[in-house]
Amino acid sequence: MKRSIFRHQFLPWVLLAPQLAVTFVFFLWPAAQAGWQSFLREDAFGLKTEFVGFGNYERLLQDDQYLNAFQVTLVFSVAVAVLALVVSLVLALAVDRMIVTARTYTTLLVWPYAVAPAIAGLLWWFIFNPTIGLLPYALEVVGVDWDHSLNGTQAMILVVVAAAWKQISYNFLFFVAGLQSIPASMREAAAIDGAGPFRRFWTITLPLLAPTSFFLLVVNTVYAMFDTLPVIDSTTEGGPAQATNILVYKVYVDGFLGLNLGSSAAQSVILMLIVVGLTVIQFRYIERRVEY
């Protein structure tokens, strides 16, 4: 790699300054503040503050609801990532085989990405609404009693579908691009050697898509853990009986609605550690198996 040498020590810092400032103001500073707040017990108005050490953390780890949120987050994130990845890969493969209408389909499939998460959530809320929704009405005909305001499993299905639906477009774009970068000659050569479509997919397409898939896995996990807050908020609000209360939603509810800032800060610190940990694991252990 060619290394640029700057004569002055000053210039590189100046050039970096805007980015550093943004990182500091929008990430490091709030993160540090959350870290500090997690050791405090404060009333909502900030009139009385008391240092409680790890008290907030201790209380969290003894809290059944918090442990439940862990479990819910695990199920939710895995389900969203798997569903979003598999569906988008299938769609990308289908589009990749098209010749004439591929562009039209691509455009149509990317559309949902432009929908704001809160609106997407509301859309699904309408479709699945037990009283006024279309789907429960249709399901009743086939004998399924849909009521996600009481049935935790159904509520989980709803939020997974709503959250994954939005992410499918994004994944799809990357998969399409990834597929297009695979030289057709390789697949043709395999076809001439007598490999069927499935064999070609498993031995050529999928391994060559690995960098894309890996990247998307990381992005989707982070998406499911953080960006799904509006979807949950506009569909189930974490209910029924906390069946869809994921960690990041609990941070929001306890902090912004319950105004329990100490506990909320402690939760976001734990969440931050989890994401850092997950990313390290993904890069150290999974990335090794990915061949670029």
Add this chain to the structure above:
Amino acid sequence: MFRTLSLSALALGAALSPATAQTEIQWWHAMGGELGQKLEAIVADYNASQSDYRVVPSFKGTYAETMTAAIAAFRAGEQPAVVQVFEVGTGTMMAAKGAIYPVYQLMTDMNEPFDPAAFLPAVVGYYTDTEGNMLSMPFNSSTPILYYNKDVFEAAGLDRETPPTTWSEVEAFSKQIMESGAAPCGFTTGWISWVQLENFSAWHNQQIGTLENGFGGLGTELTVNGPVQVKHWDNLARWQQEGIFQYGGPVGGNDAPPKFYTQECAIYMNSSASRAGVIANATDFEVGYGMLPYYDDVEGAPQNSIIGGATLWVMAGRPDAEYPAVADFFTYLSSPEVQAQWHQGTGYLPITQAAWDLSASQGYYDANPGADVSIKQMTLNPPTPNSKGLRFGSYVQIRGIIDEEFQALLAGQKTAQEALDALVARGNVLIREFEAAND
């Protein structure tokens, strides 16, 4: 040249001076849609009625969002002079000594004529401290009542003018309605927490929490898992199984109103402030009104129902010049004319006796049958320590717990006793936490 400049500067100063002489106060509120328009009309009338002060209303979203915004603004030193806070936020606001300016004190300091006795005790009782001082200014208060579909009642062979008064009648009427095919469901309800637990307890004179439902101090504990509440939740779960009762969802119960509007459920319990919405949506049938049902074997029932809604809190730390404006505006707000206009336009309760009398003399209750059910029900008996209202810290979260445990009950995961026990245990953890943070 110099002369024209100084002249125009003078002219500019003259043009600005009336604006600077007028004190502006910010009012953050949570009234969207129709209610927001009615609120803004009141403010516009006030601003037009005098020239010293100007009130600037800003819509800040839901109740929870408005309260959170005000608290965040206070932490940043940018708080509004007046903020509308819902009744479950009362415990939090009250504990924030130093952040709030109690209304009784404001009115005394500003030498505003102010008579706490003019307000309806059932409304004001919710917002006074243990010494009887009014801490915030009641603005929009409502209480849950019973709505029923007169046409369905008649089709089922019931008297269309007689709403059920007891829970056994609710059950019997519902069965008759369902068996006759007049409607597929007996009843539904908004606000499980507020209607079927808090008001239910007050209506039956059952304790919600120790120390007068929390009015007596931060050391309070929930006791809402008594035998009467257990019996009622047990019945609700059974009625849901039998189809007599349909659940309308957590918090306000968004799915409940459509069930009543589409004539699926014949009886509906919700806030008296839902009246306008009910009338607007019940286009195909006639609506009747009644008081909340009670169990006639419970001694002391029916007692009186309690309110919900919101009050206006004055925040401390604003420039001194703003507080006379707030006091003057509050006097205007509680005047009988303004109150009667707000009450009749929205379905919220009048907060003063004078506003009620004025509405009556205007013939409002004769022209709108059912509009006075809420007031009659709320003032049925003088409030007892169990029916004055409730005041707990972190109550926004406890409301969430009530919904969760009710859902667990309906889903068959818990019995009524287990759900209410768990609710009390979880709620008390939050109350202890709040006590520790505020004591």
